[in-house]
Amino acid sequence: MVVFKRRIIRLQPMVVLGMTMGAIGFYYTDSTLWPLIHTVPLWKMLLVMLVGFTILPVPLSLDIRGWEEMHPLNSVGWSLFLNTLPISCTLFGSGSSQKQH
Known part of the structure; x- marks a missing residue:
């Protein structure tokens, strides 16, 4: 965990x-x-940036490029x-693999 x-x-x-520089x-x-860029509203780009802060991939519905x-971004x-x-x-799955006594 450390x-x-x-x-x-x-x-x-x-x-x-x-992500901020990309935004x-x-x-x-x-x-x-990148033909979609001029059609992307600001709120959608900011939402993609916020999701990107978590390192999680964005869904295809948020494809902005x-x-x-x-x-x-x-x-x-x-x-x-x-x-x-x-x-x-490995970290979060290791607790469930231990034997229960």
Whole structure:
């Protein structure tokens, strides 16, 4: 549990910073490459940013760039998610695997 806590304390500020920078630059990347950007309302982009702060992938209903990404505001968020998932499963799943006496 200590390793997971240290990892979150170390990585979470970078996740928040990356999502915030992605949100700030989101509307500046409007082009034919990402056709949905100019149609995305501000509330939806802010919701994607808030969900992104948790490292959880956004559902397809919140696809704001048109590429069906897990983390549209921070493209490397998938790597952090897939890195954190096994650690979380190991920590939170280990209590249920112990024998009951």
